[in-house]
Amino acid sequence: MTMLQRLSTSDPDFADRLAALLAWESVSDDRVQQIVAEILRAVRTQGDAALLEYTTRFDRWTPTTPADLELPRARLEQAWHTIPAAQRQALDAAAERIRTYAEHQKLSGWSYRDADGTLLGQQVTPLDRAGLYVPGGKAAYPSSVLMNAIPAKVAGVGELIMVVPTPDGELNELVLAAAHVAGVDRAFAIGGAQAVAALAYGTATIPGVDKIVGPGNIYVATAKRAVFGQVGIDMVAGPSEILVICDGATDPDWIAMDLFSQAEHDEDAQSILVSWDAAFLDQVAASIERLLPTLERAPIIEAALRARGALIFARDLDDAIAVANQIAPEHLELSVADPEAIVGRIRHAGAIFMGRYTAEALGDYCAGPNHVLPTSRTARFSSPLGVYDFQKRSSLILASAAGSARLAQTASVLARGEGLTAHARSAEYRGECAP
Amino acid sequence: MTMLQRLSTSDPDFADRLAALLAWESVSDDRVQQIVAEILRAVRTQGDAALLEYTTRFDRWTPTTPADLELPRARLEQAWHTIPAAQRQALDAAAERIRTYAEHQKLSGWSYRDADGTLLGQQVTPLDRAGLYVPGGKAAYPSSVLMNAIPAKVAGVGELIMVVPTPDGELNELVLAAAHVAGVDRAFAIGGAQAVAALAYGTATIPGVDKIVGPGNIYVATAKRAVFGQVGIDMVAGPSEILVICDGATDPDWIAMDLFSQAEHDEDAQSILVSWDAAFLDQVAASIERLLPTLERAPIIEAALRARGALIFARDLDDAIAVANQIAPEHLELSVADPEAIVGRIRHAGAIFMGRYTAEALGDYCAGPNHVLPTSRTARFSSPLGVYDFQKRSSLILASAAGSARLAQTASVLARGEGLTAHARSAEYRGECAP
Numbered sequence: 001m002t003m004l005q006r007l008s009t010s011d012p013d014f015a016d017r018l019a020a021l022l023a024w025e026s027v028s029d030d031r032v033q034q035i036v037a038e039i040l041r042a043v044r045t046q047g048d049a050a051l052l053e054y055t056t057r058f059d060r061w062t063p064t065t066p067a068d069l070e071l072p073r074a075r076l077e078q079a080w081h082t083i084p085a086a087q088r089q090a091l092d093a094a095a096e097r098i099r100t101y102a103e104h105q106k107l108s109g110w111s112y113r114d115a116d117g118t119l120l121g122q123q124v125t126p127l128d129r130a131g132l133y134v135p136g137g138k139a140a141y142p143s144s145v146l147m148n149a150i151p152a153k154v155a156g157v158g159e160l161i162m163v164v165p166t167p168d169g170e171l172n173e174l175v176l177a178a179a180h181v182a183g184v185d186r187a188f189a190i191g192g193a194q195a196v197a198a199l200a201y202g203t204a205t206i207p208g209v210d211k212i213v214g215p216g217n218i219y220v221a222t223a224k225r226a227v228f229g230q231v232g233i234d235m236v237a238g239p240s241e242i243l244v245i246c247d248g249a250t251d252p253d254w255i256a257m258d259l260f261s262q263a264e265h266d267e268d269a270q271s272i273l274v275s276w277d278a279a280f281l282d283q284v285a286a287s288i289e290r291l292l293p294t295l296e297r298a299p300i301i302e303a304a305l306r307a308r309g310a311l312i313f314a315r316d317l318d319d320a321i322a323v324a325n326q327i328a329p330e331h332l333e334l335s336v337a338d339p340e341a342i343v344g345r346i347r348h349a350g351a352i353f354m355g356r357y358t359a360e361a362l363g364d365y366c367a368g369p370n371h372v373l374p375t376s377r378t379a380r381f382s383s384p385l386g387v388y389d390f391q392k393r394s395s396l397i398l399a400s401a402a403g404s405a406r407l408a409q410t411a412s413v414l415a416r417g418e419g420l421t422a423h424a425r426s427a428e429y430r431g432e433c434a435p
Numbered sequence: 436m437t438m439l440q441r442l443s444t445s446d447p448d449f450a451d452r453l454a455a456l457l458a459w460e461s462v463s464d465d466r467v468q469q470i471v472a473e474i475l476r477a478v479r480t481q482g483d484a485a486l487l488e489y490t491t492r493f494d495r496w497t498p499t500t501p502a503d504l505e506l507p508r509a510r511l512e513q514a515w516h517t518i519p520a521a522q523r524q525a526l527d528a529a530a531e532r533i534r535t536y537a538e539h540q541k542l543s544g545w546s547y548r549d550a551d552g553t554l555l556g557q558q559v560t561p562l563d564r565a566g567l568y569v570p571g572g573k574a575a576y577p578s579s580v581l582m583n584a585i586p587a588k589v590a591g592v593g594e595l596i597m598v599v600p601t602p603d604g605e606l607n608e609l610v611l612a613a614a615h616v617a618g619v620d621r622a623f624a625i626g627g628a629q630a631v632a633a634l635a636y637g638t639a640t641i642p643g644v645d646k647i648v649g650p651g652n653i654y655v656a657t658a659k660r661a662v663f664g665q666v667g668i669d670m671v672a673g674p675s676e677i678l679v680i681c682d683g684a685t686d687p688d689w690i691a692m693d694l695f696s697q698a699e700h701d702e703d704a705q706s707i708l709v710s711w712d713a714a715f716l717d718q719v720a721a722s723i724e725r726l727l728p729t730l731e732r733a734p735i736i737e738a739a740l741r742a743r744g745a746l747i748f749a750r751d752l753d754d755a756i757a758v759a760n761q762i763a764p765e766h767l768e769l770s771v772a773d774p775e776a777i778v779g780r781i782r783h784a785g786a787i788f789m790g791r792y793t794a795e796a797l798g799d800y801c802a803g804p805n806h807v808l809p810t811s812r813t814a815r816f817s818s819p820l821g822v823y824d825f826q827k828r829s830s831l832i833l834a835s836a837a838g839s840a841r842l843a844q845t846a847s848v849l850a851r852g853e854g855l856t857a858h859a860r861s862a863e864y865r866g867e868c869a870p
Contacts, residue, residue: 090852359865383828414800425695
């Protein structure tokens with residue numbers, strides 16, 4: 001008796017069972033909506049005063065003045081020098097690799113001229129100012145600071161503002177050190193929906209930003225959705241997921257540990273293994289039973305595996321790939337002999353970890369690619385967080401006199417076809433006057 | 436007495452007056468929310484039956500079977516051959532230019548190897564299936580079909596599904612012809628929130644898609660927001676806007692007509708001119724008074740100009756550029772002698788029309804760049820619709836044995852720092868076994 005569901009793609013009800021396994025709806029009930037709406041309104045109208053009040057109420061410490069909310073850069077630097085050398089080196093090594101990868105993502109402008117001499121192109125610019133939400137307390141992850149902050153800095157964002165709640169006034173030195181090495185410009189000890197509101201609307205103390213990124217609880221997620229439009233936001237993330245495709249020749253303990261590494265995030269996390277080697281599925285199930293008790297976060301892992309984990313028996317490699325494309329997983333491990341031969345057939349996945357040596361956990365921290373990835377099947381239409389999320393494009397058109405005259409003919413016909421005669425005449429003016 | 440507000444950047448209350456001028460909130464009241472929620476639920480649970488019912492009720496024609504909802508490709512082709520030759524040629528010329536520009540936007544994958552031999556990269560794939568919403572009735576714009584459909588096809592989207600309501604059963608031949616030339620794969624005569632629901636959830640007749648793009652009324656916009664997450668969506672657009680920066684040497688009639696061309700969209704559209712030549716502002720005001728009565732859509736234009744138009748006197752070019760960056764306009768005309776010298780200083784704009792010959796209307800139809808652009812200051816953080824909106828990225832990592840061992844050291848330190856020991860052990864397994 002294993003704790004993970006066993007499915008086979010040959011089951012007549014496989015499609016339904018898979019859909020049930022993947023089903024996930026984030027719960028943002030009316031109560032949460034109302035509380036968040038009230039907080040947004042208070043911060044929008046009362047600014048810093050509301051921030052002081054909410055910080056006292058929710059984070060249980062009492063800033064005297066709004067200036068108390070700022071964590072000065074010297075404080076971030078102090079954390080950097082205070083943490084153990086091994087952690088400092090690890091943060092530095094991770095930051096360096098994340099930065100190198102991010103540099104490859106940077107978009108550049110381009111232009112060309114058509115036969116009439118008209119210039120057409122695209123200008124790429126960074127955001128003026130971005131906000132980074134970092135959760136406080138237990139879920140405070142320095143790696144998340146690196147992953148969100150570094151692409152923004154590589155994009156050339158003018159000012160990067162971090163907010164991080166400090167419940168009971170407690171600071172996380174690793175988070176502050178990560179902010180230092182990632183190049184965060186200013187940091188504030190605020191959190192929750194009130195921090196999102198402050199970043200979206202600005203207060204006397206907190207600068208308003210153009211986009212807010214970073215994970216948070218249901219209040220933070222609800223607030224981000226509500227301010228979307230006023231500012232940009234990143235994806236609202238669901239629970240973390242891994243799908244492992246294995247040919248049966250990887251050490252089953254390794255695969256078990258990869259499934260654990262996803263499941264240890266929280267009880268809603270999803271770990272799925274698919275293989276066409278039935279004996280291997282049994283071996284991994286046995287590894288899971290044996291290794292689980294040795295893990296610090298065993299209760300969380302067991303709850304996640306029981307609720308949302310699965311071992312799927314596929315007919316063959318092609319069948320396993322079809323399952324992966326159906327699931328569109330956040331993390332996909334191709335734990336097979338020749339991953340490069342099949343990666344081109346993966347149509348949807350946030351990040352693809354190729355080969356037996358590429359543990360997903362390497363990507364969470366330091367391989368280089370971002371660990372902020374599309375969840376809940378949204379890899380069907382969205383991408384990892386990247387430098388491009390902190391850049392935007394402006395179309396460029398510079399019509400030559402001759403080009404303008406020619407374009408005016410087409411524009412005029414179409415504008416009149418749509419009944420928009422001012423459009424037509426605006427175009428025609430240029431055409432008539434072209435040399 | 437002019438119908439447009441006159442502002443000067445030197446006014447002590449300029450910032451407040453500009454903010455008031457730009458203020459815009461889309462109204463999606465509780466009643467709309469409730470109606471949309473009910474429609475989404477009905478289509479989700481009853482599928483085609485709900486579509487038939489809503490089409491009868493809202494579009495006032497009665498499909499007998501779900502198959503009646505489809506507009507076969509032969510019908511699109513028939514429209515193509517039926518419209519006047521001048522319109523066919525104009526659609527063809529526009530489609531060709533939009534396609535050529537879109538090809539320049541297409542993202543490609545890339546990869547590199549680090550010193551340890553680890554491969555890092557990004558794989559780019561198109562969406563499997565996209566949905567294009569096209570409004571029916573008065574606001575049915577064939578140019579919008581081209582602008583939304585062509586980037587999807589250039590991206591390589593597997594199947595492009597168009598929905599267009601046909602109020603009282605009335606078809607718009609130009610819209611169908613545009614769908615034909617743009618390469619729409621399937622089309623259905625449905626609209627409103629029910630069409631959005633059908634595309635998001637799929638029914639027996641309407642294939643579910645991965646992303647929905649295209650403009651619509653408040654019900655469509657509200658439905659798109661509601662299904663976001665289940666599928667991707669494009670931006671929810673506000674009213675159209677133009678900002679013209681002019682040095683005073685362009686024919687004032689041309690500038691007046693450019694302002695009209697934006698204002699004729701609807702009463703909420705925004706047309707603003709900024710110049711450091713006070714006499715020129717007067718000349719444009721006079722052109723507006725003189726030309727307005729000659730326009731078919733004069734009542735709409737006048738309402739828009741009175742409600743949201745403005746002539747802004749700036750101190751100099753630098754000041755005008757600062758105003759543009761504050762407004763972050765959807766459309767920006769640089770009607771100046773040397774636009775290339777200043778375009779690099781524009782930080783936020785959807786599309787930039789450079790020089791006296793580049794009427795914004797040329798971009799609406801056929802210059803090449805997309806006319807779906809960020810409105811309401813969202814150009815601070817978002818981009819024109821493009822091929823990249825129909826592509827997504829997957830990160831690639833293939834660690835060499837040596838690379839894995841080295842990465843495992845860093846990952847292990849950071850994972851243990853975060854208390855995630857399964858992550859640490861998953862990485863360490865590989866490190867221990869590396870040759």
